[in-house]
Amino acid sequence: MTTLVKQGRIRVKRKTPGEVFECGVDADRTIATFAVRYLQHLDPSGQPVGPLPSFAEDAEVMTALYKSMVLTRTFDGRAISLQRTGQLGTYPSCLGQEAIGTGVASVMADDDVLLTTYREQAAHIWRGVTLEEIFQYWGGDERGSDFSGPRRDFPVCVTIAAHAVHAVGVASAMKLRHEPRVAVCVLGDGATSKGDFYEAVNLAGVWRLPVVFVINNNQWAISVPRHAQTAAETLAQKAIAGGFEGVQVDGNDIVAVRQAATDAIETARTGGGPGLIEALSYRMGDHTTADDAGRYRPKDEASNHQSKDPVARLRAFLDDRGWWSKEKEKTLIAKCKARVEEAKEAYLAIVPEETTAMFDHLYETLPPALAAQRNIAAGGDDE
Amino acid sequence: MSEITLLSALTLAMARAMEEDENVVILGQDVAVNGGVFRATEGLLERFGNERVLDTPLAETMIAGMAVGMAAEGLRPVAEFQFMGFSYPAIDQLLNHGGRLRNRSRGRLTCPLVFRTPMGAGIHAPEHHSDSTEVMFAHIPGLRVVIPSSPARAYGLLLASIRDPDPVVFLEPTRLYRALREDVADDGEALPLDTCFTLRQGSDVTLVTWGAMVKETLAAADSLEADGISAEVVDVATLKPLDTETILASVEKTGRLVIIHEAAKTGGFGGEIAAQVAEHGLLHLQAPIGRVCGYDVVPPLPKLEDAFLPSEARIVEAAESAVAFA
CATH class of the missing domain: 3.40.50.920 (Rossmann fold)
Structure with missing residues (x-):
């Protein structure tokens, strides 16, 4: 490309034949603008704000989503109480954000790959990670990440945004093998401040990878609120720098989340490139059981968000359609509690691994150099 | 057999590994069209095509993390970092993810990747181009750290590293890239790892x-x-x-x-x-x-x-x- 400066005007001449053009306009001009779509289908009271996508007219689909969200919430509450009574390790509650994981996971194919941060129990539960495995992981046992259901899904990512670069690797493998699969990466709002995220978004765009980034924007990264995280008006627009679309959705509206995820995942699956969804939600609980949000969060903020609750919203929608009843609710709650109790009992009954397990999965074959240490761990003599 | 440099031996090993296993892919900055800043991957693009020899954007964290993701999906990525001084973002990925993936998933997902990078001083290079920080990698559980010292060992050890089921950091002495020539048979014979x-x-x-x-x-x-x-x-x-x-x-x-x-x-x-x-x-x-x-x-x-x-x-x-x- 050659640039000629002539009397305060810039003339740009591209060398490629057929693409020669001249601008001949003032140097200070707008050369790009962008817009970010916002998507909501159900208002906080569960009323449709416009025409609904067809799946929302399907009682079976909508009640299945509801049941999974209620199971997630029941599990989540029990996990916190187990931690409080010393029967589980530090645990990050997903209270109030169930619509995101459920909505996204519900439109993934079994052989797609989910890579998430540690707050997407809703997605894991839908994908077939067992409650027992989730308890096991947060109870301090690596076997909890040996998912019996989705075998290709990644274990939760604890280091922030690192799984965004894994996701573009997974998506690259899918693309290179011409497989109609998609990598779905769920991150928090804080993660969008990290270089890992930007580097991943950049590659996703330039290689048109089959990857969808979903930002669970729950407004808080431990104690740092969304407004102190970035001056960008939306997190969705961060996709635009990578050359693809980002949309913002009401993350407490499962219909909006599911529709946005359907669009983005199918676009990615059919060669249309990556997508990004910013799902606006709210972290109703503390960051984890080791955190006290009372130290930094305005007192009434969480309770003010109660009215936007995703589970109550979907329940109201189901009620309005006549697809739900007090009786069904009662049965569901009882079933969820029973399932969670059963999983808890199974989890508590798990025999810890042999101490040598910490050696036995490090390499495919234990290197001789580690044999002596393994022997000590097994209770043998230090040489 | 022919007398070749350490650099040519690396190229031969990568080509051999790519020939025998379609899961082997090469990625990094300038590795495809340019053949790498030292030309270690020269000719691989022409031979194996642009779906297996990949020029990436300039982002080391992404290169490292992408390799972890590819490896978990069953590819065998061989990623080049242009100089050791530029490879440190990869430590985050190796320490927190690459070296742990097998262990933390109890063998469900594995990470058979190779990170190649030139190491050491002696070629009158600019700042950050002369580091020898192998010990930082050697401290990380779950990895192999391999350093060749001759063309024949470069060939045999790189082949072994690419075939290895676990992550390998392969550090190449820049000073030896073209310093000596040796007969190297391109016979696909690897040398043993974990062995002096x-x-x-x-x-x-x-x-x-x-x-x-x-x-x-x-x-x-x-x-x-x-x-x-x-x-x-x-x-x-x-x-x-x-x-x-x-x-x-x-x-x-x-x-x-x-x-x-x-x-x-x-x-x-x-x-x-x-x-x-x-x-x-x-x-x-x-x-x-x-x-x-x-x-x-x-x-x-x-x-x-x-x-x-x-x-x-x-x-x-x-x-x-x-x-x-x-």
């Missing part, structure tokens, strides 16, 4: 080293021989996991040990070798363990580079004083 190579038999003193310093150490052994001192030279080749047996057997034979490495002395990998010998072979030692290392300084710019690199003379002196110790 005894390059020269001797009876009076053991010289343990790796990478570029093998050159000066072998030269020092020649000088010592002229003075009537028989030096055994051990090329560690795989720093992690360490083959302590070969080193201990040599020390048992000679009774004297000098460790040579280009990296800074304090916290260098020579300290680990010395500790292993002190733990398991103290009674074979007839002299204090000697170390000839880079100084604990920032690798200087080219004007002072030669003064920074451990010299043949320093190695000879350390070996002589070990032998003279009564």
Whole structure:
């Protein structure tokens, strides 16, 4: 490309034949603008704000989503109480954000790959990670990440945004093998401040990878609120720098989340490139059981968000359609509690691994150099 | 067989690995069209196409993390980092993810990747192009750290590294890239990992080293021989996991040990070798363990580079004083 400066005007001449053009306009001009779509289908009271996508007219689909969200919430509450009574390790509650994981996971194919941060129990539960495995992981046992259901899904990512670069690797493998699969990466709002995220978004765009980034924007990264995280008006627009679309959705509206995820995942699956969804939600609980949000969060903020609750919203929608009843609710709650109790009992009954397990999965074959240490761990003599 | 450089041997090994396993892919900055800044991947794009030889955007964290993701999906990515000084974002990915994936998923997902990067000083390069920080990688559980010191070992060890089911950091001594030629048969035969190579038999003193310093150490052994001192030279080749047996057997034979490495002395990998010998072979030692290392300084710019690199003379002196110790 050659640039000629002539009397305060810039003339740009591209060398490629057929693409020669001249601008001949003032140097200070707008050369790009962008817009970010916002998507909501159900208002906080569960009323449709416009025409609904067809799946929302399907009682079976909508009640299945509801049941999974209620199971997630029941599990989540029990996990916190187990931690409080010393029967589980530090645990990050997903209270109030169930619509995101459920909505996204519900439109993934079994052989797609989910890579998430540690707050997407809703997605894991839908994908077939067992409650027992989730308890096991947060109870301090690596076997909890040996998912019996989705075998290709990644274990939760604890280091922030690192799984965004894994996701573009997974998506690259899918693309290179011409497989109609998609990598779905769920991150928090804080993660969008990290270089890992930007580097991943950049590659996703330039290689048109089959990857969808979903930002669970729950407004808080431990104690740092969304407004102190970035001056960008939306997190969705961060996709635009990578050359693809980002949309913002009401993350407490499962219909909006599911529709946005359907669009983005199918676009990615059919060669249309990556997508990004910013799902606006709210972290109703503390960051984890080791955190006290009372130290930094305005007192009434969480309770003010109660009215936007995703589970109550979907329940109201189901009620309005006549697809739900007090009786069904009662049965569901009882079933969820029973399932969670059963999983808890199974989890508590798990025999810890042999101490040598910490050696036995490090390499495919234990290197001789580690044999002596393994022997000590097994209770043998230090040489 | 033909006489080739270490660099050409690396290219041959990658081509061989790509030929035998379609899951092997090459990625990094400038590795495709340009064939790599040192031309290690020259010709691979033409031969294997742009779905297996991938020029990436300039983002080391992404290259490292992408390789982890590819490996978990069953590919065998071989990622190039242009210089060791630019590879440090990869430490996050290796320490937190690559080296742990198998363990934390209890074998469900694995990470058969190779990270290649040039290491070391001696080519009059700009800042950040001369580091020898192998010990930072060698400290990370779940990895292999492999350093070749000749064209034949570069070929055999890189093939073994690509075939290995676990992550390997493959550090290439820049100074040796084109410094020597050797007959290398492109026969697909890998060399063993986790194994030291005894390059020269001797009876009076053991010289343990790796990478570029093998050159000066072998030269020092020649000088010592002229003075009537028989030096055994051990090329560690795989720093992690360490083959302590070969080193201990040599020390048992000679009774004297000098460790040579280009990296800074304090916290260098020579300290680990010395500790292993002190733990398991103290009674074979007839002299204090000697170390000839880079100084604990920032690798200087080219004007002072030669003064920074451990010299043949320093190695000879350390070996002589070990032998003279009564």
